[in-house]
Amino acid sequence: MKRRALAQAPGKIVLGILGGLLLALAVQPAIAHQYGSSSSYDDHLGIYDSLYWPGNYGQAYNGYRIFLSPAHHWSGWKHGCSGYTEDLNMVAVAQEAAAGAGYDLAHRGYYVRVGAADPDDNVRRSNSFGTDRHIALHSNGSTNNGPACQGKAGGTRSFYYRSSSGWESPNGKALAEQLRLRVGAGSPGAPDLKSSSRLYELRTTSAPAAYLEAEFHDWAPGETWLIDYETWSWRIGWAVDMHLGYP
Amino acid sequence: MVLVDAREMPSDLPPVQRDESKNPCADLWERTRSEARANGARDGDARRQADVARAACESERSVTPTPTSFAPSPCLGDQLGRQAPAADSDAVYVYFPCGDAEPSAAGLRAFERSLEPGLTVEQKATTLVSWLLGGPGETERARGYLAPDPVAAEHIASVEWSGGALRIDLAPGIEQTAPWSSATFSTGFLAAMEQTLFQLDEVTTVELSIGGECRRFSELVEFGPECVVSTRESTG
Incomplete structure (x- = not known):
């Protein structure tokens, strides 16, 4: 048995290495593209979204x-300011809002998916997920030199889709308004509701969408x-619950 | 190509540990929800009670920061956008967004400039774009106007006009001259650009690119992988 086990060892080592590589791919953090990318590159294979099924948290x-x-x-x-990186922090915000500590979306009964890709891939993934509401999570900037911490504005800005001809997404606007009210009430600056016809994640999602610039x-x-x-x-969970009527 | 990749999060993750002294109201949410459900409330109603209780607790205990009243930008008191000058005049207006006031044409403020007489459409457009990218003067910047760093004006690679279509190509490096990806800045700048350039009657559409790639500019401002083409009609 021992000899047989030894004979199988190289194969097991190879399998182990392959398994390790696959695992490394599977757990790639959702924080790619430090130095930028172009959506012309299909570089998101192997970068996985996170799914949070409420049943896994004891919720219906x-x-x-x-x-x-x-x-x-x-x-x-x-x-x-102070070394803050929007792309890293907002991933943490998303994970916390999805399934943080019990008062999050999954614990409220929502099936949540956190996108790990660029906006265009995230929109495709959102549309194929059968999403009911799509929320882009960002932080804002008013000056070129963010690290110098000399911003000219403060407060939550919550965007919804409004076409150039004036049509507004009613559910997108209602969701954005709840995000303004609930998230904005917790942030240090004065919150505001905004509209855009251009922001990609507002105009291309199948589901009503809001674009949150948290602060x-x-x-x-x-x-x-x-x-x-x-x-x-x-x-964020509070805003979604308020918008959907606490289903 | 697989677009739908997802991994189920394990259901047996250890509970997330929280420093309750940091936020004493967090636990209140769970308690309120549990108590409401134990009293026969529907879960949605229990969550509603829990949200209200936590928000009130955070407000009382100053977990929620005291709202900081950001001083209103002085530019809010400046004159709003004006009507375009007469066609036979050399005067034009360059528009800039004041702070993050509503990023629409109505919220822009106008700065009067004078074009040299006899310029071609491309020369006029180039001048206007250089003024837009260069931003207002130091005095106006101090009043809260949002604009790229003045060095952005040096990044105009080419301006072409044909059949009403204006194509502005910017040089790589323009990305470092402004917080282009923030929704506040991008929507404000684009509104200002459209309001400024559509004063030229000969211009019906405007397209921006970086290094010859319109997609590169569009992605920079989070508008997507398609090219941003502004039309006079949609700008109103």
Whole structure:
């Protein structure tokens, strides 16, 4: 038996290495493209979204699917005060809002998917997921030199789709308004509701969408609040629940 | 190509540990929900009670930061956008967004400039784009106007006009001159650009590119992999 086991060892080692490589691919963090990318490259194979099924948290599924799309800028990571990196922080916000500590979306009965790709891939994944509501998660900037922390604005900005001819997504607007009210009430600056006909994740999702600029990362009070996401990410679940009527 | 990749999160993850002293209201959410359900409330109603309780707790205990009233940008008091000058005038207006006031044409403020007489459409457009990218002067910047760093004006690679279509190509490096990817900046800048360039009657569409790739500009401002083409009609 021992000799046979030894004879099988090289094969097992090879399998182990292959398995390790596959695992490394599977757990690639959802934070690619530090230095930017182009969506012309299909470089998201092997980068996996995270799914949070409410049943895994002892909750009944309430019938709604939520797609959270944390910032993955095509042009690379964006930075703010004190070494803040938007692309990293917003992934953490998304994971916390999806299944953080019990007062999150999954524990509220929502089936949640956190996108790990660029916005165009995230939209495709969201549309194929059968998403009921899509939320892009970002932090904002008003100045070129974010790390200098000399921002000119503060507060939550919540965007919804409004076409150039004036048509508004009613559910997108209602969701954005709840995000403004619930997340904005917790942030240090004054919140505001905004519209855009151009932002990709507002105009191409099948589901009604909101684009949350949670706070300004080039303004010190905003950046401090952003990195303390454990204290406020629950408000995203609160906003969704309020918008959908606590299903 | 596999577009739908997903991994189920394990259901046996250890509970997330929280420092309750950091946020004493977090646990209240769970307690309120449990108590409401034990009293026969529907789960949705229990969650609603829990949300209200936690929000009130955070407000009382100052977990929620005291709202900081960001000083209103002085530019809010400046004159709004004006009507385009007469066609036979050399005067034009360059528009800039004031702070993050509503990023629409109505929220822009106008700065009067004067074009040299006898310029071609391309020369006029090049001048306007250089003014847009160069931003207002230091005095105006201090009043809260959003604009790229002045060095952005040096990144105009080419301006072409044909059959009403204006194509502006910017040089690589323009990416480092402004927070282009923030929704506040990108929507404000594009609105200002459209309002400024559509003063030229000969211009019906405007397309921006970087290094000859319109997609590169569109992705920079988070508008997507398709080219951004502004039309006079959609700008109103």
